[in-house]
Amino acid sequence: MNTAASRERILGRVRRALADVPHDELPEGHPVARDYLSTHGQHTPIESVDLLARNLTDYRALVHRSDEAGLPVLLSRLLAARGARRVVVPTGLPDRWLAEAPVDIVTDSASAALSPGELDAIDSVVTGCALAIAETGTVVLDAGPDQGRRSISLVPDHHLCVVRIADQVVDSVPQALLRLAPDRPLTWISGPSATSDIELDRVEGVHGPRTLEVILVAGDPRPTSAYPFDVRS
Amino acid sequence: MSSGRKGRHVGSATGPSDQADGGSLGRPHSATYLGMPAFPQAAAVSTRDSRLRSNLRHATHTIRAKRAQAVAELADWDRLRSAGAAIKDRTLRHLDHYLVQLEESVTRAGGRVHWAADAAEANRIVTELVRATGETEVVKVKSMTTQEIGLNEALERAGIHAYETDLAELIVQLGDDLPSHILVPAIHRNRGEIRDIFRDRMANWGRPAPEGLSDRSADLAEAARLHLREKFLRAKVGVSGANFMVAETGTLVIVESEGNGRMCLTLPETLISVVGIEKVVPTWRDLEVFLQTLPRSSTAERMNPYTSMWTGTTDGDGPRFFHLVLLDNGRTDTLADQVGRQALRCIRCSACLNVCPVYERAGGHAYGSPYPGPIGAILTPQLRGLASPLEESLPYASSLCGACFEVCPVAIDIPEVLVHLRERVVEGGVVTLRGTRTVIKPARRHRAERAMMRAARWTFDHPGALRHGQRLLSRTRGLLPGRLPGPGRAWTDTRELPDVPAESFRDWWARTRGDAT
Numbered sequence: 001m002n003t004a005a006s007r008e009r010i011l012g013r014v015r016r017a018l019a020d021v022p023h024d025e026l027p028e029g030h031p032v033a034r035d036y037l038s039t040h041g042q043h044t045p046i047e048s049v050d051l052l053a054r055n056l057t058d059y060r061a062l063v064h065r066s067d068e069a070g071l072p073v074l075l076s077r078l079l080a081a082r083g084a085r086r087v088v089v090p091t092g093l094p095d096r097w098l099a100e101a102p103v104d105i106v107t108d109s110a111s112a113a114l115s116p117g118e119l120d121a122i123d124s125v126v127t128g129c130a131l132a133i134a135e136t137g138t139v140v141l142d143a144g145p146d147q148g149r150r151s152i153s154l155v156p157d158h159h160l161c162v163v164r165i166a167d168q169v170v171d172s173v174p175q176a177l178l179r180l181a182p183d184r185p186l187t188w189i190s191g192p193s194a195t196s197d198i199e200l201d202r203v204e205g206v207h208g209p210r211t212l213e214v215i216l217v218a219g220d221p222r223p224t225s226a227y228p229f230d231v232r233s
Numbered sequence: 234m235s236s237g238r239k240g241r242h243v244g245s246a247t248g249p250s251d252q253a254d255g256g257s258l259g260r261p262h263s264a265t266y267l268g269m270p271a272f273p274q275a276a277a278v279s280t281r282d283s284r285l286r287s288n289l290r291h292a293t294h295t296i297r298a299k300r301a302q303a304v305a306e307l308a309d310w311d312r313l314r315s316a317g318a319a320i321k322d323r324t325l326r327h328l329d330h331y332l333v334q335l336e337e338s339v340t341r342a343g344g345r346v347h348w349a350a351d352a353a354e355a356n357r358i359v360t361e362l363v364r365a366t367g368e369t370e371v372v373k374v375k376s377m378t379t380q381e382i383g384l385n386e387a388l389e390r391a392g393i394h395a396y397e398t399d400l401a402e403l404i405v406q407l408g409d410d411l412p413s414h415i416l417v418p419a420i421h422r423n424r425g426e427i428r429d430i431f432r433d434r435m436a437n438w439g440r441p442a443p444e445g446l447s448d449r450s451a452d453l454a455e456a457a458r459l460h461l462r463e464k465f466l467r468a469k470v471g472v473s474g475a476n477f478m479v480a481e482t483g484t485l486v487i488v489e490s491e492g493n494g495r496m497c498l499t500l501p502e503t504l505i506s507v508v509g510i511e512k513v514v515p516t517w518r519d520l521e522v523f524l525q526t527l528p529r530s531s532t533a534e535r536m537n538p539y540t541s542m543w544t545g546t547t548d549g550d551g552p553r554f555f556h557l558v559l560l561d562n563g564r565t566d567t568l569a570d571q572v573g574r575q576a577l578r579c580i581r582c583s584a585c586l587n588v589c590p591v592y593e594r595a596g597g598h599a600y601g602s603p604y605p606g607p608i609g610a611i612l613t614p615q616l617r618g619l620a621s622p623l624e625e626s627l628p629y630a631s632s633l634c635g636a637c638f639e640v641c642p643v644a645i646d647i648p649e650v651l652v653h654l655r656e657r658v659v660e661g662g663v664v665t666l667r668g669t670r671t672v673i674k675p676a677r678r679h680r681a682e683r684a685m686m687r688a689a690r691w692t693f694d695h696p697g698a699l700r701h702g703q704r705l706l707s708r709t710r711g712l713l714p715g716r717l718p719g720p721g722r723a724w725t726d727t728r729e730l731p732d733v734p735a736e737s738f739r740d741w742w743a744r745t746r747g748d749a750t
């Protein structure tokens with residue numbers, strides 16, 4: 001049995017199974033009413049950021065606020081508090097961000113990629129994000145230059161994620177999907193990894209980073225004309 | 234407490250050569266659902282097990298209350314639910330179109346698509362793909378589809394070890410046990426048992442449990458983290474299912490909590506995803522509905538901790554090879570049934586389990602498949618056909634109270650399908666089996682009656698299971714006017730029940746049970 005024959009068999013079974021569907025019904029012909037809300041409630045930008053912070057905190061992410069100028073000091077302080085010595089960053093992370101941090105910085109790129117074992121020996125990872133969703137308390141990474149390969153924000157136990165509140169916060173899931181590019185690998189993160197598998201006790205942190213710190217940075221929006229469907233550089 | 238489960242597992246015939254210390258425990262190995270007793274017998278065992286019952290009650294009631302809260306946060310819940318149902322119906326009504334589109338999209342993005350008509354073919358495809366890599370172990374993300382086809386056992390027979398990496402699946406696998414809940418598969422185990430399983434069994438699989446492991450949840454999670462990490466770091470092949478596949482873009486989506494999914498999807502060189510054909514959705518935009526309804530229905534969260542989306546392969550990031558195995562295995566047979574096909578809308582959130590009074594008392598194992606609870610009661614008999622007393626009895630494992638329908642985020646009318654399947658059991662009729670339209674005879678009357686009476690009696694002997702049962706009447710009356718909402722026409726014929734739909738099920742039962750034996 002080869003899988004091409006199975007393809008025909010399955011598609012044939014599907015077609016026979018659907019004999020009751022009118023011949024001339026187009027796929028889009030079956031109606032889908034999209035009368036659900038595109039956001040839940042009207043928020044000013046400040047309210048959206050507050051909601052994001054509340055929802056992130058609710059799912060046990062640690063939330064900090066800063067402005068652009070204060071970011072290096074804040075990152076340095078957070079890494080020191082954690083006792084981090086080796087920190088991995090993607091190639092597109094602004095150098096300035098970690099200029100104050102007394103840590104060894106390892107830059108990961110597709111051409112100089114750390115192995116999973118090497119990443120396991122790293123204390124912390126610092127990334128940006130593609131966007132954040134206020135209603136759900138989610139940051140979304142799309143492997144852009146300031147976020148890097150998916151594995152660098154997965155294997156280390158401590159993830160510092162920087163969100164630019166001027167242009168990266170959306171209210172809702174529908175708004176997020178509009179801005180995200182499907183052809184990029186996407187990771188939606190809502191709080192640190194968790195399990196409720198043992199007597200439904202929520203335990204933070206099984207395999208992903210057990211500590212997620214999100215830094216909400218105020219400042220001017222960057223030019224976003226090409227965003228999101230071009231690779232930003 | 235495990236006496237009810239022990240006898241059922243099928244041991245692995247060939248032990249791995251690198252495991253000298255398997256000892257009398259043998260290699261931890263997935264048990265199997267084959268040869269499960271019919272629902273009432275299995276339920277009776279679970280019901281006697283008081284720990285299972287109290288774990289289940291605690292779990293289902295906790296999730297239930299939290300879910301209600303998470304759902305209440307969204308003013309447009311009903312509209313999202315209708316849209317979810319409509320999107321799935323659109324997909325199912327044109328499934329051939331969307332599957333072909335999906336195949337094109339995945340292929341364009343660098344993936345390879347394989348088609349598997351049944352479990353054996355899917356297992357063969359996956360086994361060959363793993364063999365081609367030269368690897369002898371794979372890491373797995375929790376996937377009901379691969380449980381359905383018995384993939385771990387098939388790989389084991391080929392000398393390939395499949396490591397489950399979801400914490401609950403790990404507990405189940407190390408305990409040589411069966412999952413009992415879609416979302417919390419080890420819901421039947423308490424902390425002390427889990428500690429013992431880890432302490433006694435982890436060493437057989439790899440890194441042993443830490444010395445002096447306590448039964449604190451955090452310590453147990455840490456033990457799992459350490460045990461599995463070495464497997465993730467060296468894994469070359471990952472095996473997964475998927476929650477959604479987007480036809481338009483070729484994107485696959487996995488929704489999870491622990492991060493083991495991200496590990497399996499990101500670190501290996503080769504990723505093999507085995508996904509039922511009904512998991513396709515037409516467009517990227519359609520995800521906006523399910524990514525709102527699934528987490529809230531399932532873990533009662535605004536959003537689950539991690540959602541991964543990938544489209545084919547990406548240079549320099551994640552697996553270099555991606556294989557998608559599209560699985561039929563009874564789904565097209567289910568699709569052929571115009572009433573029953575709505576079961577294929579299911580997004581496996583498990584909300585229906587958590588509200589089901591029968592599930593709460595019977596436990597997941599009684600349903601004899603990876604799909605427990607109300608969804609299992611309608612899906613298993615359709616995927617497998619009414620093949621044995623187990624499948625024949627499943628449509629009776631319900632008080633038809635309708636709570637499952639109310640919470641279902643894709644509005645599957647489970648009671649309607651249950652009644653429809655009961656009729657099929659009792660009256661026979663046209664069904665599609667492995668793609669061929671077949672007339673099945675009524676189940677031999679005494680056998681059918683026995684199966685249904687046992688299941689029904691089991692339900693009614695547990696009065697809590699009937700608590701919500703009073704809405705049965707109005708529900709089924711609208712669906713099947715003039716028909717008995719219980720065992721069906723054969724029963725009606727022989728017992729000559731007058732004007733049955735006007736009588737409540739409980740009254741009917743009280744009046745007739747004496748005749749049943």
Ligand code: SF4
Nearest residue numbers: 579580582583585641
């Ligand atoms: S039948 Fe509905 S409620 Fe039950 S698991 Fe499926 S989607 Fe969820």
